[in-house]
Amino acid sequence: MxxxxxxxxxxxxxxxxxxxxxxxxxxxxxxxxxxxxxxxxxxxxxxxxxxxxxxxxxxxxxxxxxxxxxxxxxxxxxxxxxxxxxxxxxxxxxxxxxxxxxxxxxxxxxxxxxxxxxxxxTNFSHKQVDRLDAALDFARSVGFPSHGLVIMPAAEGSDPAEIHKGITQEDALRAIVADTLQRHGRAHLETDMRAxxxxxxxxxxxxxxxxxxxxxxKTCPQCNTPGFEMGDRQPGLPCELCHSPTDLTLAALYRCAKCGFSQTVRYPDGPEFADPAQCAYCNP
Ligand SMILES: [Zn+2]
Ligand SMILES: [Zn+2]
The missing domain is CATH 3.90.950.10 (Maf protein)
Incomplete structure (x- = not known):
């Protein structure tokens, strides 16, 4: 336990x-x-x-x-x-x-x-627009309004007062883009990546x-500390059909950060053979 x-x-x-x-x-x-x-x-x-x-x-x-x-x-x-x-x-x-x-x-x-x-x-994306309808198209393509947007005049060097974060209302989107276009002739839109x-x-x-x-x-077998982590993986899991080594993991080295105990574990992902679809000979 x-x-x-x-x-x-x-x-x-x-x-x-x-x-x-x-x-x-x-x-x-x-x-x-x-x-x-x-x-x-x-x-x-x-x-x-x-x-x-x-x-x-x-x-x-x-x-x-x-x-x-x-x-x-x-x-x-x-x-x-x-x-x-x-x-x-x-x-x-x-x-x-x-x-x-x-x-x-x-x-x-x-x-x-x-x-x-x-x-x-991820919806991570950005776009520079010079028309309101292009801004609305971009907004729809990145999951607005359930996902927020950031609007500013340009990708670099915008005045902080003109950077609008957390936009999730279409009215606000329209108003800010229209205003930014009027002042600068263009607007830069980004997905708001804050959680x-x-x-x-x-x-x-x-x-x-x-x-x-x-x-x-996953605890260390020697000192019971949680976090017995998989470190280096060694490829070579054999193909199920022809038994040639594949790029999938054959063995992995687990190491305890606390006491330094390490252990090589064969088949750390479970199966002892690779799907032939992963084999360079059976499925080149
Ligand atoms: Zn340990
Ligand atoms: Zn094979």
Whole structure:
């Protein structure tokens, strides 16, 4: 039986974008862990979205800062922080990719575990328009009004007073675009990627939370610490038909961050053979 290190405890979630809606119910039902959001926390001080692609390492460092800051502020020993990034898919041209990270930091047990999700299911997009109907077409194509928009005169260098975030009403969209077009002759529209403005992103945050829960449930065989994580994967799972090695994982190295115990696990994904559709010989 896995020990539950989190039952009855309270974790601070450092967010001002209602991410608790995705994260809190999952952790509550998995570990009886209560997640609360501090009233005063300003997560925007740790940076807001740009169109740059952030590497996961940067996301991790930012999430860690948020978690530590929240614990410091509230004298807590358990915190959750979440970070997302949006950019081009590394393998598929013209497809955007949303990466989400949900980090748990437990100072009582000196434990830090991150859950990840990467999904092309995102409305991440932007468009420059010079007519109102083009703005309305773009809005419809990105899930407006259930998904919010940001409107500004230009992609770069807009006066902060002319950047309108969180637009979810068609009246407001029409008025702001018309006004921006009148002043500047063009308008730049972006999908608002803040969690509370973007139900699709909220789903990706839930996926990363589920990954975190999976990792927390896997404990080290030697010291029982949660988060016995899969590290390096070794390809070569044999094809079911011809038994040649495929690119699928044959074995993975699990390592405990706490005591350093490591273990090579064969067939970490379950099946002992690969579908011939994945085989370079059977299905070239
Ligand atoms: Zn261990
Ligand atoms: Zn084969």
């Amino acid at each position: 896995t020990p539950n290190w989190f039952a009855g405890r309270t974790a601070i979630l450092a967010t001002m974008h209602r991410k608790e809606e995705a994260i809190a119910p999952l952790l509550q039902s998995a570990f009886e862990l209560e997640v609360i959001v501090p009233g005063e926390f300003n997560s925007d001080q740790f940076g807001t979205f740009t169109r740059d692609v952030k590497r996961p390492a940067d996301q991790l460092a930012t999430a860690r800062l948020k978690a530590l800051h929240a614990m410091e502020q509230l004298g807590a020993d358990l915190a959750i922080a979440s970070e997302g990034s949006f950019g081009p898919h590394p393998l598929i041209p013209y497809v955007p990719l949303n990466r989400e990270l949900v980090l748990l930091v437990d100072r009582q047990h000196d434990l830090e575990i991150a859950g990840y999700a990467a999904t092309p299911d 509370m403005m973007n139900p699709t992103r909220m789903k990706a945050i839930a996926l990363a939370t589920q990954d975190l829960i999976r990792k927390l449930r």
